[in-house]
Amino acid sequence: MSKEIIRFKSSESALHMNAPSLSEEKGVFMSTYGCQMNDNDSERMLSLLEQMNYTPVNTPELASLIIINSCSIREKPVHKVHSEVGRYRKLKLTKPNLKVGVAGCVAQQEKDRLLKDLPTLDFVLGPDNIDSLPEVILSLKNKDDKDVRLNAAKFKHQEPYHVDTLVRSPGVSTFINITKGCDNFCTFCVVPYTRGRERSRPVTHLIDDINTLVKRGVKEVTLLGQNVNSYTCETGLGFSELLKNICEKTDIERVRYTTSHPKDFTDDLIEISKEYKEKICEHIHLPVQSGSTKVLERMNRGYSREHYLKITEKIFKELPDVALTTDIIVGFPGETEEQFNETMTLLDEVPYENIFAFKYSPRPFTKAARFDDQISEPIQKERLQRLFDKHETQAWDLCKRYQNKKIKVLVEKQDKKTGSYRGRNVQNKMTHFMPFDSTEENGELVGKAVEVEVYKTFPLTLRGKRLEGLK
Ligand code: SF4
Structure with a gap:
């Protein structure tokens, strides 16, 4: 092409x-x-x-x-x-x-x-x-x-990718690209055709970028890539070492990353996340796409249901407070009712705080678009609804774990009308709360990580209360 x-x-x-x-x-x-x-x-x-x-x-x-x-x-x-x-x-x-x-x-x-x-x-x-x-x-x-x-630069495998993060007026939390493109060729995905082969930014550039952002008031960065786990800088340093470097060589308060790929998610990433728990947020977005090994094979995902379950088991064993989220495709070509049910039963085994589920739809250039066993829209729609219904119950159950807990919220904004603040905890739950007293009424908390006690929980948001004010 x-x-x-x-x-x-x-x-x-x-x-x-x-x-x-x-x-x-x-x-x-x-x-x-x-x-x-x-x-x-x-x-x-x-x-x-x-x-x-x-x-x-x-x-x-x-x-x-x-x-x-x-x-x-x-x-x-x-x-x-x-x-x-x-x-x-x-x-x-x-x-x-x-x-x-x-x-x-x-x-x-x-x-x-x-x-x-x-x-x-x-x-x-x-x-x-x-x-x-x-x-x-x-x-x-x-x-x-x-x-x-x-003419665009030719895509070259593992050629370093040089780009400075450009953010006009960075807020408390900012995204930063660490890789570009993807080498995986999942059969449903256009990314390798539109964004080219995977390239990684040099670690020194990323450290400099983050230090500059910190000087501009950024407290949290989210490292972005189509598959962050396959990050490899030109010296051979991988993703978990990158995280370690960021934690040790910058003053950033929190680090998040997305998206992970189950086939490249390694034990050392779990170890680093444990070691630098103060900085690396306890939220992992690990797209499964399907609970059926057969469907995963046709998707060219490079892992089985069993492998995925092993990783999630390890994650929860080592990082028990982690919030796991995922992407799911429903009605992939050839998906049988039994195979779809394997996705449904995966939810019994893996506690997902949130799922991003979609009906499969063909994309130009992709292999799956040429599969001759496409699933009809009404079937896809019905399966997707069943999945959402099942997850809704799971999400309401899981959010209870925050009830009455004291959590640290990195405050992103204050609502000018109501005076309420909002920010996220390490598990990425958007949390709303009111100022403790008049000393916190005028945006004083924006950019600070403050403690609140949760009094109401919803699948995607929490309501909290300040128990004491700024000292
Ligand atoms: S789904 Fe993700 S890993 Fe697969 S080809 Fe697309 S970007 Fe790459």
């Missing part, structure tokens, strides 16, 4: 050729779909654009530049891009200097078709070329009526 992933339209209307320069009005409207990687990419694009004097705006009407950061992991992504771009067609007629681009996975997959089908579009930008965005914008301004192409 061609790796060319930035392309501009080959022709412009006379209207656009007479457009005033972009510098006359610089508002950017970013429309983001999908996962945390995409949120992070949008943040990165906004940071780059801010350096070009763009200001983020909340509505497309105020923008001179609109970027749709697309996602193709779930549900009818191309259709969504088409309809959103369609909505901007009229706007472009009234604002001739408005530029519209599509970034993200759909841009990677559908570049030629998008530009051909959507006359409103000015450029497409694949996820591997985000750092070229300023160049793209400048070229839009200066380009003549020729086809302009920029």
